[in-house]
Amino acid sequence: MSKVFVIGGGASGMMAAIAAADNYNEVHLIEKNEKLGKKIFITGKGRCNVTNASDMNTHLNNVVSNPKFLYSAFNAFTSEDLMELIETTGIKLKIERGQRVFPVSDHSSDIIKAFTILLKERGVNIHLNTKVVDVKKAEKTERGNIEVKLGDGRVVYCDSCIVATGGCSYPVTGSDGDGYVFARENGHDIVETHPALVPLNIKEEYCKELQGLSLKNVKLSIFADEKMIFSDMGEMLFTHFGISGPLVLTASSLVTDIVKNKKITAVIDLKPALSKEQLDKRLLRDFSENINKNFKNSIDGMLPKKMIPIIIRLSGIEEDRKVNEITKTERERLVELLKNMNLTVTSTRGFNEAIITKGGVDIRDISPKNMESKLVPGLFFVGEVLDLDSFTGGYNLQIAWSTGYAAGNSIW
Numbered sequence: 376m377s378k379v380f381v382i383g384g385g386a387s388g389m390m391a392a393i394a395a396a397d398n399y400n401e402v403h404l405i406e407k408n409e410k411l412g413k414k415i416f417i418t419g420k421g422r423c424n425v426t427n428a429s430d431m432n433t434h435l436n437n438v439v440s441n442p443k444f445l446y447s448a449f450n451a452f453t454s455e456d457l458m459e460l461i462e463t464t465g466i467k468l469k470i471e472r473g474q475r476v477f478p479v480s481d482h483s484s485d486i487i488k489a490f491t492i493l494l495k496e497r498g499v500n501i502h503l504n505t506k507v508v509d510v511k512k513a514e515k516t517e518r519g520n521i522e523v524k525l526g527d528g529r530v531v532y533c534d535s536c537i538v539a540t541g542g543c544s545y546p547v548t549g550s551d552g553d554g555y556v557f558a559r560e561n562g563h564d565i566v567e568t569h570p571a572l573v574p575l576n577i578k579e580e581y582c583k584e585l586q587g588l589s590l591k592n593v594k595l596s597i598f599a600d601e602k603m604i605f606s607d608m609g610e611m612l613f614t615h616f617g618i619s620g621p622l623v624l625t626a627s628s629l630v631t632d633i634v635k636n637k638k639i640t641a642v643i644d645l646k647p648a649l650s651k652e653q654l655d656k657r658l659l660r661d662f663s664e665n666i667n668k669n670f671k672n673s674i675d676g677m678l679p680k681k682m683i684p685i686i687i688r689l690s691g692i693e694e695d696r697k698v699n700e701i702t703k704t705e706r707e708r709l710v711e712l713l714k715n716m717n718l719t720v721t722s723t724r725g726f727n728e729a730i731i732t733k734g735g736v737d738i739r740d741i742s743p744k745n746m747e748s749k750l751v752p753g754l755f756f757v758g759e760v761l762d763l764d765s766f767t768g769g770y771n772l773q774i775a776w777s778t779g780y781a782a783g784n785s786i787w
């Protein structure tokens with residue numbers, strides 16, 4: 376039986392504490408907030424997309440940074456294992472579109488409730504309002520070989536210490552980067568951190584005019600110095616600073632670490648179902664049906680209202696021109712614009728708005744089997760503090776559950 380400290384009462388820390396307690400260890404879960412799972416509470420827009428009920432390959436394919444590292448942890452604790460564990464507490468789960476798993480109640484608080492029950496059942500000692508300020512290797516004594524300093528000045532010892540402090544996204548929830556400090560002090564490298572799954576700032580001022588406009592079934596492609604790095608269909612949103620929405624958040628994970636050094640362009644295809652030729656024919660038909668109308672009144676059927684003045688301005692065709700006066704070249708320019716609306720990405724939004732942190736503790740010094748430091752035996756890193764991140768869909772929380780389980784379960 377070991378004395379185990381788990382620092383951080385988020386998803387990965389609670390899971391690690393449960394797994395360590397299952398092995399009859401003395402487990403102390405240390406959380407600086409006044410309650411557990413503050414970030415879980417705001418996940419999935421308050422509904423908590425707790426995992427994804429797909430197979431391991433799908434999980435691995437949705438990991439952006441270092442998927443291979445997760446092979447063993449994902450194998451040892453799958454999304455099915457997680458769902459089974461939660462349902463033992465009486466909290467029921469449901470599977471929605473894209474295999475996304477949510478509590479039946481649609482309340483994230485149910486997931487926190489389930490984990491609180493699991494922790495209590497196993498006799499985990501929970502220390503709230505307790506901040507850890509330092510973690511270091513100590514001389515091996517019967518008190519333990521890892522020294523942990525608390526915010527009130529107390530110094531405590533354990534045999535194994537699991538750092539589950541999260542990344543630095545949404546710092547109001549408590550994850551403000553302490554884990555990186557602990558890692559550095561113990562000789563670990565930190566891969567530069569960037570906000571990910573985050574909206575994008577755009578140079579073109581007209582985004583402001585489009586604020587609030589949501590586009591469904593558009594294609595978004597992202598180019599880095601002319602090379603396409605992302606292209607997908609879906610939904611996006613204009614905001615006062617640029618663009619957001621599901622497509623944009625996904626694309627941001629591929630852009631965040633290169634936006635400073637490369638020219639990033641977001642290209643929106645407003646009519647992905649039509650080829651340029653088909654779109655030209657459609658325009659010709661619309662124009663011939665509106666032969667005596669001004670240009671500005673002839674494209675209502677084709678675009679959302681808010682977008683019309685912008686498209687007119689960008690097309691260079693005077694809004695009051697009669698449609699029968701529009702030349703073939705002008706029409707071609709319009710088609711080009713509707714198929715390839717170019718936006719210049721200047722940067723991402725900050726950590727305050729980021730769903731996840733890209734970068735973190737370098738996984739080359741961490742054992743993929745149990746998340747133990749290769750530099751300091753008995754020290755473990757789990758969850759978002761590691762250089763691991765996924766796309767949306769419940770995949771990020773599964774990283775937290777699986778890595779937390781791998782660490783806790785390996786301690787005897």
Ligand SMILES: Cc1cc2nc3c(=O)[nH]c(=O)nc-3n(C[C@H](O)[C@H](O)[C@H](O)COP(=O)(O)OP(=O)(O)OC[C@H]3O[C@@H](n4cnc5c(N)ncnc54)[C@H](O)[C@@H]3O)c2cc1C
Binds near residue numbers: 773
């Ligand atoms: C708005 C939002 C929505 C999201 N929605 C989803 C979703 O639906 N599905 C999904 O899969 N993922 C989602 N995520 C991502 C997911 O929440 C994270 O991947 C996950 O919470 C990471 O878990 P963690 O345990 O590593 O870190 P965290 O959940 O951040 O937990 C870290 C804990 O450590 C504590 N802590 C930090 N430093 C110290 C210290 N020095 N001493 C003591 N305690 C400390 C913090 O207070 C915190 O409670 C969302 C994220 C955000 C921000």
